[in-house]
Amino acid sequence: MSHSTPDRDSGPQIISEDLISLDTDLGASKEDVISALSRRLADAGRATEADALRDAALARESQSATGLPGGIAIPHCRSEAVVAASLGFARLAPKVDFGAPDGPADLVFLIAAPEGAGAEHMKLLSSLARALVRPAFVGALRDAKTPAEIVTLVNDVLAPAPAATPAAAAPAAAAAAAPEAAAAAPAPKPEPVAPEKEPEPEVGPKHIVAVTACPTGIAHTYMAADSLVAAGERAGVVVHVETQGSSGSTPLAPGVIAGASAVIFATDVGVKGKERFAGKPVVASGVKRAINEPDTMITEALRAGMNPSAAIVDAGSAGSAADEPAGSIGWGTHLRQVLLTGVSYMIPFVAAGGLLIALGFLLGGYEISGPAEDIVLSNSLGQLPEGGLATYLGAVLFQLGSLAFSFLVPALAGYIAFAIADRPGLAPGFTAGAVAVFVGAGFIGGLVGGLIAGVVALWISRIPVPQWLRGLMPVVIIPLFATLIVGALMFLVLGRPLASITSGLTNWLNGLSGSSVIFLGIILGLMMCFDLGGPVNKAAYAFAVAGLNVNDPASLRIMAAVMAAGMVPPLAMALASTVLRPSLFSEAERENGKAAWLLGSAFISEGAIPFAAADPLRVIPSMMAGGAVTGALIMAFDVTLSAPHGGIFVFFAIGNLLWFLVALAAGVVVAALCVVGAKEFIKPGASDAELDPDVATVAA
Numbered sequence: 001m002s003h004s005t006p007d008r009d010s011g012p013q014i015i016s017e018d019l020i021s022l023d024t025d026l027g028a029s030k031e032d033v034i035s036a037l038s039r040r041l042a043d044a045g046r047a048t049e050a051d052a053l054r055d056a057a058l059a060r061e062s063q064s065a066t067g068l069p070g071g072i073a074i075p076h077c078r079s080e081a082v083v084a085a086s087l088g089f090a091r092l093a094p095k096v097d098f099g100a101p102d103g104p105a106d107l108v109f110l111i112a113a114p115e116g117a118g119a120e121h122m123k124l125l126s127s128l129a130r131a132l133v134r135p136a137f138v139g140a141l142r143d144a145k146t147p148a149e150i151v152t153l154v155n156d157v158l159a160p161a162p163a164a165t166p167a168a169a170a171p172a173a174a175a176a177a178a179p180e181a182a183a184a185a186p187a188p189k190p191e192p193v194a195p196e197k198e199p200e201p202e203v204g205p206k207h208i209v210a211v212t213a214c215p216t217g218i219a220h221t222y223m224a225a226d227s228l229v230a231a232g233e234r235a236g237v238v239v240h241v242e243t244q245g246s247s248g249s250t251p252l253a254p255g256v257i258a259g260a261s262a263v264i265f266a267t268d269v270g271v272k273g274k275e276r277f278a279g280k281p282v283v284a285s286g287v288k289r290a291i292n293e294p295d296t297m298i299t300e301a302l303r304a305g306m307n308p309s310a311a312i313v314d315a316g317s318a319g320s321a322a323d324e325p326a327g328s329i330g331w332g333t334h335l336r337q338v339l340l341t342g343v344s345y346m347i348p349f350v351a352a353g354g355l356l357i358a359l360g361f362l363l364g365g366y367e368i369s370g371p372a373e374d375i376v377l378s379n380s381l382g383q384l385p386e387g388g389l390a391t392y393l394g395a396v397l398f399q400l401g402s403l404a405f406s407f408l409v410p411a412l413a414g415y416i417a418f419a420i421a422d423r424p425g426l427a428p429g430f431t432a433g434a435v436a437v438f439v440g441a442g443f444i445g446g447l448v449g450g451l452i453a454g455v456v457a458l459w460i461s462r463i464p465v466p467q468w469l470r471g472l473m474p475v476v477i478i479p480l481f482a483t484l485i486v487g488a489l490m491f492l493v494l495g496r497p498l499a500s501i502t503s504g505l506t507n508w509l510n511g512l513s514g515s516s517v518i519f520l521g522i523i524l525g526l527m528m529c530f531d532l533g534g535p536v537n538k539a540a541y542a543f544a545v546a547g548l549n550v551n552d553p554a555s556l557r558i559m560a561a562v563m564a565a566g567m568v569p570p571l572a573m574a575l576a577s578t579v580l581r582p583s584l585f586s587e588a589e590r591e592n593g594k595a596a597w598l599l600g601s602a603f604i605s606e607g608a609i610p611f612a613a614a615d616p617l618r619v620i621p622s623m624m625a626g627g628a629v630t631g632a633l634i635m636a637f638d639v640t641l642s643a644p645h646g647g648i649f650v651f652f653a654i655g656n657l658l659w660f661l662v663a664l665a666a667g668v669v670v671a672a673l674c675v676v677g678a679k680e681f682i683k684p685g686a687s688d689a690e691l692d693p694d695v696a697t698v699a700a
Helices: 030-043 050-063 119-131 135-143 147-158 171-184 220-235 254-259 287-292 294-305 331-364 372-378 388-405 408-421 423-439 442-461 473-511 515-530 535-546 553-580 587-601 605-614 616-636 647-653 657-681
Strands: 020-024 076-079 086-096 105-114 207-213 238-243 260-267 282-285
Touching: 020 030, 020 147, 030 050, 030 086, 030 105, 050 076, 050 105, 050 587, 086 147, 105 119, 105 135, 119 147, 119 220, 135 147, 207 220, 207 254, 207 287, 207 294, 220 238, 220 260, 220 287, 220 294, 254 260, 260 287, 260 294, 282 287, 282 294, 287 294, 331 388, 331 408, 331 442, 331 535, 331 647, 372 388, 408 423, 408 442, 408 535, 423 442, 423 473, 442 473, 442 535, 515 535, 515 553, 515 616, 535 553, 553 587, 553 605, 553 616, 553 647, 553 657, 587 605, 587 647, 605 616, 616 657
Parallel strands: 020 086, 076 105, 207 238, 207 260, 260 282
Antiparallel strands: 086 105
């Protein structure tokens, strides 16, 4: 990978003296430090709005802590508010905790990149991140006496002066000799400028390959890469790293991968092209472990390369989470990831099918559900049924929605299996879901069938087979035998018991009345507001939509409770921040509050995430209180809903619309009053500065 780093004097500098604070107190929390550095960048014209930059950095911070071993922190983000790629630097006194395993940080770089940052800018920022794993550079930052020295140190990393001879090391001498050096040797030795270029596989000793990637792709990706390379040098093994980050990626050469003894995946996101590493012993972890424990990971990879029983990247399921060795993530976490994968792929079928059914009811009335199929098959635009065009279009829309909705359980099961075994799991997973629908096992059957299909497909993919048969494994053998096994299990063993459980649950829900049904509404309301689109929220939502049946009043009440409770958080935060007590919120939060009115009305619970991420201990319990009130009232008032999405815009699908609005309004008011009271009277124990509207944080 070659670098074409711009000259220091060609365009705006990424760092300047006015962006640097030395030995200063910027506050007691990382939010304070990020806010102060964001204001510095905005005051210097590097960002259009300090709050927006701060919010973006804190949003990234909420994904994983940016504190690193050695007293370093690198909060970073990409934001539309950033005018040009920039670095803010602070040497803190006292230190501030950024979540590093060995304690607080005294060296903090705020790395800010424009939303559409070009590859060259991203390379510069990644160069800084890589330098932070070098003890000499970190020591020089601590020893610097003036901001000018910091600028020089950083520029030496970002745009090192060309060195014609080993003696030309001093910055001043290099700058003075630059024209002559450029004239004498403009590009006679391009190889030293491209140290990341992969050597030919036959050159050098036995080696390891690695892939690093983090969600933002600015800092951790490249620091992990350099940490692994350095650890490999200490262990006497060559490590070739493919960085899948924002500054672009040069894929590892196939020959380099083929000759590797093992592969390391240090990623927080999916690995692109994971199938290239099929059959290789693998060590997998999050990206920060490669920064914190690179020597341990290299040792584990070397051991895996010599262990015939080590976990490998499977040929039939490359790319699946199941390739990761035991211990890299917990079984509970892995199971949650698998189930959420299925739910996330199921939701588009839910949204499309449910809204089409609701539109069919709008045009053709609720009675259209019975004769819809006959109307569609027996009529056309030239031969309209009794009731005219509205009835015909209503029947068409209802039938379209019903067909889309019929994929709900198969899609859930199929993509659960996909999350376990990748593409070979799709056919047995979808089939297991279809069988679950056929035998009446419903949503529960889809969950169980998808898990079984994925595990069986993964197990078959790991059976050793001759070389000539491997090409048929993912497209013929695995889908065939996995489908046969899971289908037989579902029909012969599990189908009837799962159907009994499903029908029993349905009968229990239909039999609920009085306080029991109100208690169910409270539970659903609490779940919808607990994590605002997270696993708990998704579980409640999936439970509601999977059981949605226009002929089942209990399922319609559950759907109404879930949607109404999910509308509470954004509407409550909008009410609190724009009407009740705007002074308790920052300017950015008040702007978010304006948008939250529409988001809440459309049943987009995520509209409250900026408020919850900034102040979870006071916002989330308040939202849960409001959600519980709304869920209980929906059940008490016998409100029904036949559409799984749309919020107030599917009013025509709501039974007892007036009481729906009353229940929603009650929950919104309760939640808003709770959050205002919490912000007014409950002070955070760590620092009262967190309540200051000027430093209130919002994670967008």
